[in-house]
Amino acid sequence: MLSTESAATIRATLPVVAASLDTITARFYEAMLDDHPELLDGMFNRGNQASGEQSRALAGSIAAFATGLLAHPDERPDALLSRIAHKHVSLGVTEDQYVVVHKYLFGAIAQTLGDAATPDVVSAWDEVYWLMAGALIALEARLYNAAGADGGDVWRPWRVAERREQTPDTVSLTLEPGTDDPVPAFLPGQYVSVRVRLADGVHQARQYSLSGWDGRRRRITVKRLRAGATPAGEVSTLLHDTAVPGDTLMVSAPAGDVALAEGDHPLLLVSAGIGCTPIVAMLQRLAERADPRRVLVLHADRGPAEHAHRGETAALVDALPGADLRTWYGTGGDGRGQGRMDLSGIDLPEDAEAYLCGPLPFMRDVRAQLLDAGVPARRVHYEVFGPDLWLGGA
Incomplete structure (x- = not known):
């Protein structure tokens, strides 16, 4: 006090x-x-x-x-x-x-x-x-x-086991532990940091959502950030252009406070662009449990070719008896290339917990629409990639 x-x-x-x-x-x-x-x-x-x-x-x-x-x-x-x-x-x-x-x-x-x-x-x-x-x-x-990382020792070596192109600018990397140590548990929606050495010798770390798993393996999905209003992403470009099976990456213990909560309440899983990655992990967990609850998955993107994990998302939704998927494609609307997500014609489940991930303009817009539709602010959770410049109304 x-x-x-x-x-x-x-x-x-x-x-x-x-x-x-x-x-x-x-x-x-x-x-x-x-x-x-x-x-x-x-x-x-x-x-x-x-x-x-x-x-x-x-x-x-x-x-x-x-x-x-x-x-x-x-x-x-x-x-x-x-x-x-x-x-x-x-x-x-x-x-x-x-x-x-x-x-x-x-x-x-x-x-x-x-x-x-x-x-x-x-x-x-x-x-x-x-x-x-x-x-x-x-x-x-x-x-x-x-996390079993007393003293801040969060870094462990992980090997790239598989690489899969998702879109021209997005690649999935499946990682396997580089040691026999226990693999730290995580919650769907959480992220890890990946630390790499750049060409000038400086180490840099960036956070990537865990987009899937298979036993002890973990998957991240990296979108290459091209130069535009801001410089090209150093780490995303390096990983996208050079990471191949057999490489070793230093990866942190999982973290993140926006994670799929337990319960039987309906779910709104809302994303745009690369913000789909924590949503895919949430869907995998729900599908593993054959979760019967109402799940509404909403995604906005530039188009089908730019929609990472598009087929996987559709398959996971099909595996859930109470799930539906709606997508918006096209440019404009949120200032970042995705089509504007208009919720006016969507039958939103009552008492739903909403999870949002995507560019800040997109999340501000969708959050406002959800509040106008009667979804309580306490039930709207969001994940920001990068420094959290939103803060207000969170």
Whole structure:
């Protein structure tokens, strides 16, 4: 709980600090990575650093956490903390790194706010930081323990056993353990990080949903991110162009807080583009159980040739007695190439749990349609590929 004195200071300074957060976080990352370049080697996504997405995501999470403390002093924003903790665990973030972050973050605050960074202001924001950091450290420790990765040792070697072209820009890689260690359990909808060494010697890690499994084997599906408004994806391009059977990849323990929940409630599984990958895993689990419940699978894409796992999705839906599939093909609508998903003529099951994955504009649009149709916000779950720049209304 935030102290009364600090709460008053945070309430008074939140507007000016929030307005300066982009500058604060940009200065923070610049100073920290200048002094600790090793953190960029496998820990931070340098593509997101270059675009500013990582800074904006950090700024948004700090502002959201502080706002939550003021609005609900006796509660923690568990959804926000869970999302961050799972991402940290997928990268092996350790407790000592929070001390490093604190040093450079508060240096950036002092530099940006100048004389406004009085001892009382710094003390209040320090309290916010350690409340957030403490909650994350505790949550991450539990996640590491559950994964058998105490101390943040999440990386294990996995061999590429099979490679399958899904679309011209999408490839599935079936992985098998590189050791005889127990294979960590996972929930459909979760992801793993894959760490590779790039041509310049720098290691980079990216998250990929587990799109299927077979015994001890696990499958990921990689979409090559071509250059456009942003540079080409470094890791996705490397994996798409070079990963072949026999290669060894370093893969983290599974993580992710958007996973298929147990129960008998109807399901809405909604995706666009490569967002189909966690949905395919959810369908595989349901098909293995011959789940009888109502399942409505909705997907938007540029066209059939660009729809990864199209045949597999249809087969899994056919294997479920209560499942139906609807697709939208065409350009435009969400700004990312997929056709707009219009739910106005869809008979949405009552009391359904909805799982969304796809580009942010797509998920914002679909979530708004679901809320307008009467689906409670608490029943709409979403997965973001990359830094979570949404935050609002989640």
